[in-house]
Amino acid sequence: MTDPIPQPDAAFAALADPTRRALIDRLRAGPLPVGRLAADLPISRPAVSQHLRVLSDAGLLEVEPQGTRRLYRLAPDRLRELRAWLDGLWGDAMDSFAARAREIAQESPK
Amino acid sequence: MTDPIPQPDAAFAALADPTRRALIDRLRAGPLPVGRLAADLPISRPAVSQHLRVLSDAGLLEVEPQGTRRLYRLAPDRLRELRAWLDGLWGDAMDSFAARAREIAQESPK
DNA sequence: GGATTGGGTCGGTCATGGCTTACGGTAAGC
């Protein structure tokens, strides 16, 4: 199985590395080939290639071969899942926060 | 410096570990002491303690000592930052996606 | 005061993963 269903776990692990987040940020303006991405980073091109593979496997990037180059672009699908998870967590955190605030008010009514 | 400013980097790294995300999910219903969190996981209590420390240092959890126990709860502040980052990334990804769609339409107008 | 319970810290082990160099493979240009 060369293309298993990408788990959201993979997306979190992929975004954990600062170099990979730098690649993501670099791609926000539009698709770029590997060589240009590697030119802006202090690591070797193969290292960039490995990071791009991790991001692609996580479903965060898409590849488009164009001649001898390969253009990487952002893939919105996985980002939508992450947003949904974070929004749910945010809601629960706010509920817990509000409940705690009521407790505090209860303890010192004055 | 015992309490440096928590970087958003730390939040991403903290959320990368599946055990730590399990702890987060467990705390969505409300605050819990360390012992109860450790009882639900297949790892030792010291390991849970270490994970809770990572999450706290990242600004994702707050601690409230209560007698001999320590209650951990979700901290909304850092979650808001993550939401903001993800929303911005989502917007750029959608723009790039729309631009690509226009290119495709241009290539095959029929 | 002694015993018990709840938790954080320490030292050490082992696996994971990020980086490099070296190599192979394909498309474009002469």
Added chain:
DNA sequence: GCTTACCGTAAGCCATGACCGACCCAATCC
């Protein structure tokens, strides 16, 4: 066809971190 540019893969090295057992401290209960 031969070279050159662009890129992925393989092997190895090394640092990070997740885990555990052991230990120590503080608060509660008898």
